[in-house]
Amino acid sequence: MTGTYAIVNATITTAPGNTLEGATILVKNGLVENIGSDIKLPPDAQIIEGDSLFIYPGFIDGASGIGISKPADPERPANFDPSNPPDELAGITPWRNALDYYDKNNSQITDWRKVGFTIAQIVPEGGMLPGKSAIVTYGGKESSNVLANNTALNARLRNVGGGRGMYPGTQLGIIAKFRDLYKNAELSAQHNRLFASNAGLARPEMNKTLEAFFPVLDKNIPILFEVSNDLETKRATSLQREHGFRLILMGVTDVKYSIEAIKGTNAQVLIGFRLPNDKTASADLEGKTDEMRGRTIRIKEAYQEILEGPALLEKAGIPFGFTTMGGRSSEMFKNIRLMIDNGLSENAALAALTINNANILGIQKFAGTLEKGKLANMVISTAPLFSSEAQIQHVMADGYLFDFDISKKSSSNGSNGKTIDIAGVWDYTSDTPAGSSNGTMEIKKEGDTFKGTITYDNPTGSGKASSEMNNITLSGNNLSFTFNVSAGGMSLEVTVAGDVSELDFRGNMSLSDFGSFPLNANKKPNQRNQ
Amino acid sequence: MIAQAQTPKGSVLIKNATVLTVTNGNLEETDVLVENGIIKRIGKNLNAANIEVIDATGKYLMPGIIDAHSHVALDAVNEATAPITSEVRMADVVNPYDIGLYRALAGGVTISHAMHGSANAIGGQNITLKHRYGSYNPEDLYMKEAPRTIKFALGENPTRVHGRGNGIQPRTRMGVDAVIRNGFNEALQYKKAWADYQAASKQRGANPVPPKYDSRLETLADILDGKIIIHCHSYRADEIYALINTCREFGIDNIVFSHVNEGFKVAPELAQYTMGASVFADWWAYKFEVYYSTAYNAAILMENGVITSINSDSGELIRHLYHEAGKAQRYGELDDEQTLALITINPAKQLGIADKVGSIEEGKQADLVIFEGHPLSVYAIPQMTFVDGVKYFDINEDPDDMRLKVSASEALEPIFLKEHEHRCMHGVDFFFTNFGRSLFNHSH
Numbered sequence: 001m002t003g004t005y006a007i008v009n010a011t012i013t014t015a016p017g018n019t020l021e022g023a024t025i026l027v028k029n030g031l032v033e034n035i036g037s038d039i040k041l042p043p044d045a046q047i048i049e050g051d052s053l054f055i056y057p058g059f060i061d062g063a064s065g066i067g068i069s070k071p072a073d074p075e076r077p078a079n080f081d082p083s084n085p086p087d088e089l090a091g092i093t094p095w096r097n098a099l100d101y102y103d104k105n106n107s108q109i110t111d112w113r114k115v116g117f118t119i120a121q122i123v124p125e126g127g128m129l130p131g132k133s134a135i136v137t138y139g140g141k142e143s144s145n146v147l148a149n150n151t152a153l154n155a156r157l158r159n160v161g162g163g164r165g166m167y168p169g170t171q172l173g174i175i176a177k178f179r180d181l182y183k184n185a186e187l188s189a190q191h192n193r194l195f196a197s198n199a200g201l202a203r204p205e206m207n208k209t210l211e212a213f214f215p216v217l218d219k220n221i222p223i224l225f226e227v228s229n230d231l232e233t234k235r236a237t238s239l240q241r242e243h244g245f246r247l248i249l250m251g252v253t254d255v256k257y258s259i260e261a262i263k264g265t266n267a268q269v270l271i272g273f274r275l276p277n278d279k280t281a282s283a284d285l286e287g288k289t290d291e292m293r294g295r296t297i298r299i300k301e302a303y304q305e306i307l308e309g310p311a312l313l314e315k316a317g318i319p320f321g322f323t324t325m326g327g328r329s330s331e332m333f334k335n336i337r338l339m340i341d342n343g344l345s346e347n348a349a350l351a352a353l354t355i356n357n358a359n360i361l362g363i364q365k366f367a368g369t370l371e372k373g374k375l376a377n378m379v380i381s382t383a384p385l386f387s388s389e390a391q392i393q394h395v396m397a398d399g400y401l402f403d404f405d406i407s408k409k410s411s412s413n414g415s416n417g418k419t420i421d422i423a424g425v426w427d428y429t430s431d432t433p434a435g436s437s438n439g440t441m442e443i444k445k446e447g448d449t450f451k452g453t454i455t456y457d458n459p460t461g462s463g464k465a466s467s468e469m470n471n472i473t474l475s476g477n478n479l480s481f482t483f484n485v486s487a488g489g490m491s492l493e494v495t496v497a498g499d500v501s502e503l504d505f506r507g508n509m510s511l512s513d514f515g516s517f518p519l520n521a522n523k524k525p526n527q528r529n530q
Numbered sequence: 531m532i533a534q535a536q537t538p539k540g541s542v543l544i545k546n547a548t549v550l551t552v553t554n555g556n557l558e559e560t561d562v563l564v565e566n567g568i569i570k571r572i573g574k575n576l577n578a579a580n581i582e583v584i585d586a587t588g589k590y591l592m593p594g595i596i597d598a599h600s601h602v603a604l605d606a607v608n609e610a611t612a613p614i615t616s617e618v619r620m621a622d623v624v625n626p627y628d629i630g631l632y633r634a635l636a637g638g639v640t641i642s643h644a645m646h647g648s649a650n651a652i653g654g655q656n657i658t659l660k661h662r663y664g665s666y667n668p669e670d671l672y673m674k675e676a677p678r679t680i681k682f683a684l685g686e687n688p689t690r691v692h693g694r695g696n697g698i699q700p701r702t703r704m705g706v707d708a709v710i711r712n713g714f715n716e717a718l719q720y721k722k723a724w725a726d727y728q729a730a731s732k733q734r735g736a737n738p739v740p741p742k743y744d745s746r747l748e749t750l751a752d753i754l755d756g757k758i759i760i761h762c763h764s765y766r767a768d769e770i771y772a773l774i775n776t777c778r779e780f781g782i783d784n785i786v787f788s789h790v791n792e793g794f795k796v797a798p799e800l801a802q803y804t805m806g807a808s809v810f811a812d813w814w815a816y817k818f819e820v821y822y823s824t825a826y827n828a829a830i831l832m833e834n835g836v837i838t839s840i841n842s843d844s845g846e847l848i849r850h851l852y853h854e855a856g857k858a859q860r861y862g863e864l865d866d867e868q869t870l871a872l873i874t875i876n877p878a879k880q881l882g883i884a885d886k887v888g889s890i891e892e893g894k895q896a897d898l899v900i901f902e903g904h905p906l907s908v909y910a911i912p913q914m915t916f917v918d919g920v921k922y923f924d925i926n927e928d929p930d931d932m933r934l935k936v937s938a939s940e941a942l943e944p945i946f947l948k949e950h951e952h953r954c955m956h957g958v959d960f961f962f963t964n965f966g967r968s969l970f971n972h973s974h
């Protein structure tokens with residue numbers, strides 16, 4: 001964090017829409033000392049030639065799960081009543097702090113720093129109210145790297161319990177419980193105020209769940225609401241209208257269907273940059289029946305709508321920030337370029353990575369743009385940031401300069417010959433609006449093929465059952481397999497298929513008669529020289 | 531009067547139909563003029579400028595069909611994790627993209643009562659939906675003028691889900707009644723605690739501490755105060771009789787029984803103490819509690835003065851409720867008007883909306899269906915369906931793909947090879963473990 005650097009004669013974009021050619025940036029002790037084309041350099045400054053370099057403000061991640069581990073499942077008491085479980089078991093832990101589950105040395109941070117991220121708001125894992133987020137910087141090893149604590153209260157419309165019948169289980173119960181907690185938090189705060197200024201009153205009952213809401217009631221911090229489709233967006237904005245809290249919508253999708261709902265509130269928006277695969281890219285419409293052609297065209301149009309989503313937000317004048325949740329660092333720039341090809345302006349894309357997130361996180365005073373006195377967080381690229389040949393050569397975060405090897409462009413997703421190693425143990429979750437279920441998949445490589453077993457909630461009782469995974473097929477980054485579930489004398493075949501990478505799987509589980517549900521999995525790190 | 535209308539309202543002139551008003555007899559070769567979603571005039575030789583005119587010569591016009599028991603357009607049906615979940619609201623999970631809404635419109639149904647499932651003794655608050663298919667906004671489907679209703683359930687379902695599945699009360703029919711009574715009694719205590727607090731707040735210089743807020747007990751208190759109509763899933767005469775007595779004890783008049791297969795055994799009591807019964811035409815024997823049934827149920831109830839309706843509890847049956855009603859003519863010989871009442875004015879009464887819909891009268895909302903053939907004829911086919919005077923279904927303008935939203939990430943959407951029967955138990959199976967919940971959408 002000490003040290004003086006000067007990058008000379010570079011193309012510096014200090015903020016979206018403001019680019020200086022042949023300029024110099026002078027950094028001292030992690031802060032921007034000066035920017036301009038003709039600035040005086042102190043004698044101890046380390047000079048870096050910037051002739052072929054393009055400099056941008058360091059990226060800010062609106063919501064991140066990187067480095068975050070899942071809290072251990074607490075033990076169930078002997079008198080556990082699933083209709084009235086203790087808050088901690090029921091996914092209601094708004095007092096938890098993301099920092100307590102954050103490993104700043106997690107290797108994934110390196111991956112994301114490599115694509116330009118310097119600051120992130122980390123979000124805890126858990127149930128419907130997993131806890132509060134914090135803001136960290138991706139700096140050097142000596143510092144705790146914490147910028148701010150308890151910056152937002154996180155909420156989502158899914159709960160823990162793996163569907164073991166614990167209240168609240170479905171979105172119905174979760175939304176009702178949220179209302180009850182909020183109302184009781186308001187009453188609890190009221191009681192505290194009365195007690196503080198009056199004698200002769202019963203003392204307030206301290207309840208850490210309700211107290212965790214107090215900074216939200218005061219509008220000091222927002223609720224960061226994770227949403228996974230437009231109906232959830234509408235449910236979150238509905239709750240916001242009822243209660244009046246500050247709202248950040250995290251993971252907005254289906255923009256075309258959500259946009260009216262978002263316009264009607266002051267909600268801030270975070271969108272992921274993960275895009276679905278173009279399933280109909282190679283579809284041949286010629287030989288199809290009228291019906292199939294019609295259906296294929298609609299899928300094409302739906303895919304197109306998703307690509308145009310960010311542009312639609314920009315056109316509507318709704319500023320948004322990017323979140324890395326659900327995305328892969330290897331595909332970030334490719335996907336942002338797709339969004340730009342479909343109408344998003346480069347300025348809006350850069351804003352979503354920088355100043356918009358600084359505003360949403362409330363750190364615009366010292367981050368988000370390159371200005372004298374602000375943090376010297378920068379992304380230094382070999383070409384204009386969103387061009388296809390751009391590579392990130394340096395990132396400065398919290399005053400530390402990180403250099404990256406750009407001699408060769410690395411392949412991504414195993415699509416250039418490198419086979420993805422799917423062997424190992426995976427934790428999966430499958431979601432329906434009526435609840436989620438989870439389990440593990442264990443895959444072993446045997447010669448040329450794979451074998452595996454999958455566990456799932458036992459349909460005919462408690463605990464887990466397991467089945468063999470059949471027909472495990474890995475083709476490029478597509479993984480598919482089937483397994484059978486026996487229950488009540490019936491045997492059902494379940495098909496799972498989706499996109500896989502080294503560490504995660506995103507796909508669907510389907511059964512012929514019953515439909516298709518999302519199934520996402522994360523690979524547990526292989527136990528090797530950890 | 532502030533015009534709150536943000537949902538579409540239409541104007542149309544339907545000419546020369548046989549108008550089955552349901553409440554005022556049948557009118558031959560009559561016109562119906564709709565302006566801004568309201569039936570303005572019913573008469574002969576009507577004229578209007580600047581609105582669409584539909585020639586309904588030779589066709590029948592009846593009120594939009596109302597389904598008093600449905601689970602269409604809901605993302606979740608059962609919060610089956612506690613025996614009383616009065617705090618949950620089905621309005622929170624409405625899914626306006628459900629193609630079932632369009633299929634219902636094609637079957638002439640304009641209003642459905644989207645209900646919580648029957649897993650709990652006291653379930654969630656239902657929502658009366660108008661089938662304004664095409665909106666992305668769930669709130670556009672709410673019938674905002676409809677009174678609040680709530681789902682109760684007796685018998686095998688709650689005892690299986692909670693007693694057998696989780697080892698918590700109720701495990702027997704007496705347990706179900708006990709759960710309901712205990713809920714009501716707790717609600718009375720809650721009401722008193724808050725009333726005491728409000729009274730204490732009014733005293734000068736007092737600083738009372740507010741009691742805990744509990745939306746579950748607050749909703750139960752609202753039921754006791756007559757603000758919410760109970761719709762209770764039930765089959766057996768003994769449990770129906772018992773709940774009627776419990777309601778009388780707590781001063782509850784606003785209760786409708788649903789399914790009620792043994793209703794014919796307690797018809798006089800249903801007539802005297804309840805807002806009616808909503809039954810199936812001829813569905814029984816899928817569970818032990820549903821064995822003692824008869825296809826004459828609807829007719830017997832009707833003849834004994836019970837406000838009777840026929841419902842679907844199914845995304846498939848909702849498409850031909852007019853045929854279901856017709857069965858009550860075959861079994862019980864109800865006349866045309868009584869039979870049509872089963873799917874129009876009677877369910878409207880049970881939902882508390884009979885002053886707004888359910889018959890063709892001047893001043894009522896223009897929920898209308900044009901039929902080819904008399905609706906009770908086996909050959910009947912709905913031609914056009916209107917909600918608030920807006921045409922949402924026209925058999926001659928019926929594209930193959932009426933989905934509002936298509937997923938980009940599936941190559942081919944799954945086709946349901948068999949539609950499941952009534953979805954009252956949707957989401958709750960095999961003691962409601964969640965994997966089972968996703969997989970096995972068996973119901974009843």
